[in-house]
Ligand SMILES: Cc1cc2nc3c(=O)[nH]c(=O)nc-3n(C[C@H](O)[C@H](O)[C@H](O)COP(=O)(O)O)c2cc1C
């Protein structure tokens with residue numbers, strides 16, 4: 001490897017990442033270089049041993065900022081239990097070998113890129129979590145550097161050997177590399193574990209593979225979680241994720257029609273492609289008080305009142321009358337009640353919402369009394 005070799009220039013990121021990064025900056029600590037940004041308030045990993053704040057790079061870091069690293073590569077959508085096992089192994093190796101624990105993720109998701117290329121948006125996987133949530137989860141797992149690598153024509157057509165030399169070795173100074181046993185990379189997915197092992201022996205980095213992490217005999221994967229979510233099976237999604245499925249964001253202003261029909265709602269914007277969910281759900285809301293608050297949510301475009309509405313997540317929180325505008329909250333999905341519908345008029349919509357609320361209250365009362373007990377009025381807690 002020579003110092004003068006041309007490295008890929010950190011490219012400006014796609015629109016979706018730019019949005020996510022401005023999101024990240026909302027609650028962020030300051031950027032330290034032109035192509036880094038903080039990922040928000042960073043909890044210390046262990047109270048007695050504070051670690052460095054995670055740094056996020058768009059593309060490979062500038063020369064001079066490439067300490068030897070322990071690396072893993074993937075999409076990490078949802079940061080599920082398989083990913084968490086990878087990250088635990090990464091962190092342990094980094095500590096043992098005094099390397100920077102580093103993760104490379106792709107933006108957009110490679111399947112999103114190919115779907116766009118073929119003009120078949122339906123082939124793009126619906127995201128389980130936003131980039132912001134992904135960075136937060138990686139940070140909480142002890143990752144110190146995240147490389148957000150732009151997935152574009154140049155990367156898609158890069159031969160495996162070039163990816164290893166330019167990006168892994170010269171760009172990231174990799175010394176220890178962890179991948180899953182099914183890992184494929186490079187043009188036409190020609191590179192695999194053997195390609196990496198052979199290159200590692202030649203170029204001076206160790207390659208380790210993690211055996212498959214399964215639940216009930218099924219490999220845990222982002223795809224399996226997407227399927228569970230599409231089926232409204234939140235218990236299964238939670239089992240594979242290791243945490244409940246939630247959509248987070250800042251509370252925004254709606255049309256304020258809800259309060260006039262007896263159902264004021266807390267609204268969150270949902271980015272295109274962020275979720276494939278749609279319908280009416282039993283939920284609980286985190287972030288408005290010390291305990292989650294029970295409610296019922298509508299996720300969709302509200303066909304009864306708007307012709308071409310954007311996707312909104314609207315939650316009617318039971319027994320809540322505080323002001324939530326601007327707050328950062330997370331809505332946890334517990335059960336699907338029904339699909340979104342276009343009603344003939346407002347009274348029919350209100351009657352349907354009455355039934356949704358009864359349904360959700362009954363669910364909390366009978367099935368999950370504990371959650372219901374926790375989720376009483378928060379007005380005095382805010
Ligand atoms: C539990 C619940 C169920 C809803 N179901 C539907 C529905 O099936 N179809 C629809 O067009 N809008 C539905 N909505 C959305 C309402 O149209 C919307 O909340 C109301 O118009 C208030 O909008 P605002 O928040 O902009 O004031 C539902 C809202 C809630 C809270």
Ligand SMILES: Nc1ncnc2c1ncn2[C@@H]1O[C@H](COP(=O)(O)OP(=O)(O)OP(=O)(O)O)[C@@H](O)[C@H]1O
Nearest residue numbers: 074075076077082179180211212213220221222223
């Ligand atoms: N269940 C698992 N057990 C072991 N390794 C895993 C598991 N799931 C993912 N990995 C590894 O974690 C890294 C990141 O995974 P990635 O997010 O790209 O895959 P995935 O979860 O299988 O997603 P998808 O279903 O969209 O392909 C890869 O190296 C992958 O091989």
